[in-house]
Amino acid sequence: MALTGLEIYKHLPKTNCKDCGFPTCLAFAMKVAVKQVGLDKCPHVTPEASAALEAASRPPIQLVTIGTGAGEIKIGNETQLYRHEEKFHRPTAIAVRISDRWDEPAIVERAKAIGGLAFDRVGVRIRVNLVAVENESGDAARFEKAAKLASEGSGLACVLMSPKAENLRRAAAAISGQRPLLYISDPAQAEAAAQIAKDEHCPLAVRADGLEALAELTGKMAGLGVEQIVLDPGTRGVKATLEALSKVRRLALKNFRPLGYPAMAVTTSPDPTMQAIEASTYVAKYAGIVVTDACQPWQLLPVLTTRQDIYTDPQKPVAVEPKLYPVGAVTQDSPLLVTTNFSLSYYSVEGEVEASRVPAYILAVDTEGTSVLTAWASDKFNADTITKAMKKAEVEGKVAHRTLVLPGFVAVLSAGVEDESGWSVQIGPKEASGIPSYLKKQWKPR
């Protein structure tokens, strides 16, 4: 939790010597609190005070790293209950489950499919992050083999799930150096698993029935020297899991250190649609990792879309660069459509232009990432801003005609744009879905 200026001030020498460049210790403390200057700028802070400040300013939820290299995933380090106060920082890692009961071809096929579960949405690549290998067989050799196949086949970091610590050791050794998350489902074997996590330099997920038991268990794990811990509150089913995840987050933010770790949830519904709904629910409410059987694109796209939306900054509209975008093999006779630089507006238009197979230019006007009607209502999308955007993008040199297409909802701007720009204006459809029909049947330059 961030410290206030006064809390920091209590640990400073209070001599007002000005060596830090500030007139008083209090002024310096205020700047440190808002992270405009580092504590190291005061040469007189004692090591004890420095250590105390560092401990007090530690994030309430431990940062946990799984995997290595390009597949590395970081979860935790969140500081808020509500995203309107500050954006959530570490998107939930989605792990798709593989059972070591399956035969080898089935494991390889599923692992490859999981590794390919990625989608482009509003200009961003969203994907599944982890493959979870479950030791359902209870057999160490099968688990070890499945871990290796899943890791190689998917190219993703792994979660290794077993009730037996010794089986975890075998599987972790099989993919040694790849920093899988070791998940021990039997609390009685957690201490043995802690030793393996330390030996293999892996994070450890522990499960206990109830938050009190979980807090006790993490205390033991921390005492054994395991720093990176993931919590499984042991609940299954939406209601109980949602309650547990919310309680863990609340307690962690109150600096209850035994639960100050990212939490994980496991989907259990036998219904494929409910699997996706369950996973999306846990993404929305505080899961650091969701382990799911959902493996079809139609199941995972809504889960990943939920994650993308939850982890954007609500105080900053998602925007594309304001500029002229050619879509398809454009020529000087291609239509010129105007929209705003709000991502959802731009990509809706782009998607429909692509679907129409009519190559066209899209001019995304800088409206600070707001949608067409919002920007029009706040006077950011008007004759002046549209004309300026046209000039900046040098559209005159790109198309031979002098006709642009305005979104149907802002037809009221057409006379002003014609006066200001000297171009003809055509009124396009109100909804982006009408663009293909409009481009094929109605658009023609004047």
Ligand code: SF4
């Ligand atoms: S250098 Fe340290 S002791 Fe001196 S004024 Fe700045 S904060 Fe205070």
